[in-house]
Every structure is written in structure tokens, then in C-alpha cells.
Amino acid sequence: MGINGSHGTGLRTALVIGGGVAGPVAALALRKAGIAATVHEAYPTAADGVGAWLGLAPNGLAGLAVVGADAAVRAIGQPVPGMVMADGAGRRLAAFGGFPELPATVMMRRDRLYRALTDHAVAEGVRFAHGKRLVAAEETPDGVTARFADGTTATGDLLIGADGIRSTVRTLIDPQAPAPEYGGLLSFGGYAAADSGVEAEPGTLHFAFGRTFMGYWRGPDERLIWFAGLPTDTPPSAAAPDRTPATEWLTRLRELYAGHVPGERMLRHTGPDELMAVGRMERMPSVPHWHRGRMVLVGDAVHAPSSSSGQGASLAIESAVELARCLRDLPTHDEAFTAYEALRRPRVEAIGRNAAAVNRVKAGKSEHPPAFPAPEEMLRPLHFHRIAWDETVRPAPRPGTAG
DSSP states (O other): OOOOOOOSSOOOEEEEEOOSSHHHHHHHHHHHTTOEEEEEESSSSOOTTOSOEEEEOHHHHHHHHHTTOHHHHHTTSEEOOEEEEEETTSOEEEEEOOOTTSOOOEEEEHHHHHHHHHHHHHHTTOEEEESOOEEEEEEETTEEEEEETTSOEEEESEEEEOOOTTOHHHHHHOTTOOOOEEEEEEEEEEEEOTTSSOOOOTTEEEEEESSSOEEEEEOTTSOEEEEEEEEOSSOOOTTHHHHSOHHHHHHHHHHHTTTOHHHHHHHHTOOGGGEEEEEEEEEOOOOSOSEETTEEEOTHHHHOOOGGGSOHHHHHHHHHHHHHHHHHHSSSHHHHHHHHHHHHHHHHHHHHHHHHHHHHHHTTSOSSOOOOOOHHHHHHHHHTOOOOTTSOOOOOOOTTSOO
């Protein structure tokens, strides 16, 4: 499939750093906008087997539809349209069956999402280069050259940092950029036996709040798939969860969740081989500089909202598509980057702040379930958001001028 579309910047090539979620989607969207992008990934091979489970909400699926990748992702996901909120004693607080006019949220393993997006992008003509860990970038009036740890270089008109929450590109844009912010929890996931005694309606994501929190749903094989947090005020090293035996983590989790009706039962029916130590729950605080010169950030590199939002991957997809739209329509890359940031910053930062508030509840800072709005009211502005690909982007207002 050839590159199509028209663009106002006159840009022809882009270097995308990072091959997770935002990277392949950005490359696909740029290709649709008329800009050829190569994805440079630090890992030597595709990230098969990396990561736990995540959800793609209807807004994320809509972003994938713009680049034709929604069907490939739906094929590897489990539809989970419903939601139930309860307390730790099992008392139901609220329920929601999903918006009938929208597709269901789909749950999947993170590595399967990576693989589906990569395979789709390759089929569409996007090139991937593995084993390319970025160490530096140098700009000229005509382009930007990326330097990789293996001694090689690559040059393009733009460099897009889709390299995750520990982004190298973020520090190249601004050496004083903030680091990820620890949310007070270590994240875990696992599989509990189908006969654990916990009720879970098919197609429903359950949230059980209280002194501790656990979320869960019934997987395709009838086992319960759960996610939970272990509060700790002192953040351990990034490698600590992997170095600690699973049996030790299970002992600590079972002690924490004693008396939490669904949590206690599921942990009792989860073995060490079925536990996933995901790591520190983190989010990006507000990043002052999203772009500089010919470099720009997208996805978790600039607005990771923590997994409590349920929106991390979906927001990354939205931003990747919006960035390409701005580059398609505006006359310079600087105007495109400015418009992109203006369009995205308010939404992603509001979602990030809300997720941080949820983290405080999960970390045991409140003895009571959070006073959330009704699920429909809470989810509507998230799930109905759309990137207006077929509309022309207008330049962002200059500071001090009316919008």
C-alpha cells in the first residue's frame, strides 16, 4: 500500500523511537498523512511475552480505525463491555452495561497488542529496525540525526519519541524534564481458578474498593484474571519485583487482602506460577516541553496516566493519530507540534490527575470507597472522544490572543 494523503509541512520522513503502542500507530498515521516513518526499537526482537493485561477502550479502538488497525486488534482481544463497582465485602455500589452505540472495551495481553500493531504496520509497508537504542540526536536546519548505542545513525525530517515512560527523547528535548512519579503501589496481576467461589459475570469488569483494591474479570478460559496493588511508601528499585520470589509476594498479598471477600478468595486460588509482578505503579507528571526543534513526544513518553485510568494505551493511540493530523495540515513542523500539544494536553492531564486520585485510594489513603460519579457519567467523556481525522487542523492561538 503506497503512502497517500497530503500534508502542509513538506516533510517526507520521520524517525519513530519506540515500538510499543504509540510507535507503530504513529508510523501508520504518518504514512496516511504522506510521511514515511521508520520505527526504531531498542529491543533486539519484538516484545513477545512482555507485560501483563491491559484494556483498549472505545476511544482507543476509534483511533485504531483511522489507521485501519482496529480489526487486527479486536481479533486478539476479549470484549468486556460491562462494569460493576463494589466494596471489599462484596456489596454492589454501581453497575454499567456499556454504551450500546459504542463497541466494547477489549482486554488483552500487552505483548499481543504489540505484536498485532507491529504485524499490521509491517503489512502496510512500515519499516522496523530492532536493536536500536537511542543515545543522542543532532539537529541541522534540514533534519535530525539519531545516534544509536550500536554505533549506527539514521536521519529524517523529524524525530518522534514514542519510547515510553522512561523516554530518552524526553531528556533530549529537555534535560530538566520530570521523571515518572511513583503512585505508592506495586502492581500485581494473576490468574485465579474458575472455582475460586468469586462471582464474575461474563463480559464484566469488577472493581472492589475498600481498605484495599482489586479488579478482575472472567477470562476466555473461565479463570479469573485479577489486578491489584501492594501499598508501599518507599518505591523499590525497578528490578526488585522480579528478584523477589513469587511465593513471598503471594504471602504478602494474602495478608493484605485478608477479609477482602473477592481478593482473599482469588489469592487463595492463585499459585506462584500464576502471579505477575508488574512493577511500580507510575505516572508522568505534567511535562513542560512536549517538543523542541524537530523532536516531539507522543504516548507514555509525555502523558502516561498510570494504569488506574484504564486509558494509557487508548490515549497513546489518540495522540499518535492527532500528531500525524497536525503534521498533515499545518505549514511548519513547529506549528504542527504546537497545535498537537494544545489539542492533547488538557485531556491527557485531566485523565492523569483523576488516575492519581484513584491511586491514593488504592494505596490505602482512604478507608472508604471513592465517591465516583455514576459510571456512565464518568466514562462518557472518555469513551466518546474522537480524533477528527477528516477535519482540517487550525493553528493553535498564539499566547495573548483570543481563541
